[in-house]
Amino acid sequence: DTAVSQTPKYLVTQMGNDKSIKCEQNLGHDTMYWYKQDSKKFLKIMFSYNNKELIINETVPNRFSPKSPDKAHLNLHINSLELGDSAVYFCASSQYLGGAGETQYFGPGTRLLVL
C-alpha cells in the first residue's frame, strides 16, 4: 500500500486552465504539506495543514488554493494556470505538527507542464 499517493502523476495542460492535484495519505497522520520543486531543483513549502486547519501558507499566488476535506486528504487547486507553474509538486505528511523528531513522508510527485 502506498503511504502517500498523488494523482495524477503527470498533468499536461494549456495556459489559463484550472486544474487540481489530489493527495491522500493512509498513515493516520495529522499534518499534510504541499511542496513545489522549482527549476533550480529546490523543494519549497507551499502549504501545511494540521487536522484540516491551515498552518503554513507561504508566499504563493492566490491562484493556488489547498483544500483539506479530511485529515487524510489535501488537494491543490490551481486556477488560471501560467507557464511558470510548470514544476513537480510533492505532497507530504507527518504524524503531528511540532515534534522535533517528526519525519515527513513524501508522495511520488505530480509533474505539471503548462503549455
Add this chain to the structure above:
Amino acid sequence: ILNVEQSPQSLHVQEGDSTNFTCSFPSSNFYALHWYRWETAKSPEALFVMTLNGDEKKKGRISATLNTKEGYSYLYIKGSQPEDSATYLCAFRTGTASKLTFGTGTRLQVTL
C-alpha cells in the same frame, strides 16, 4: 531568508569508496535537521532527523553527525554501492510549527 547549503553539488565515486557530504545551516534558532535520500523518479525518503548538538545517527552504512553551534551536519557513506546513487537532501527547521527549508542536495553517483 534561511540558507541551507550543501556541498559538493555532485559527487562521483567508485564502488567501495567511502564518502561524505556537508550540510550548512544557520546556527541560531535551531530546532531540527533532517536528511533525506532521493532517488530519481521516486519520493524523497527520510534517513535521519537530528535534534541535539553532537547527535550521531546510523543506518546501515550511512551515518550522520550534527554540530548545531557551528551550523553543520555531515553525512557519511561507508563502502559506497551503486544502489546508494541518489540525491541526498538536508532540511532545517527553526521551530515547532515552522517549515522545512531544504538545501539543493548532493547528487551521488556510484559506479562499478
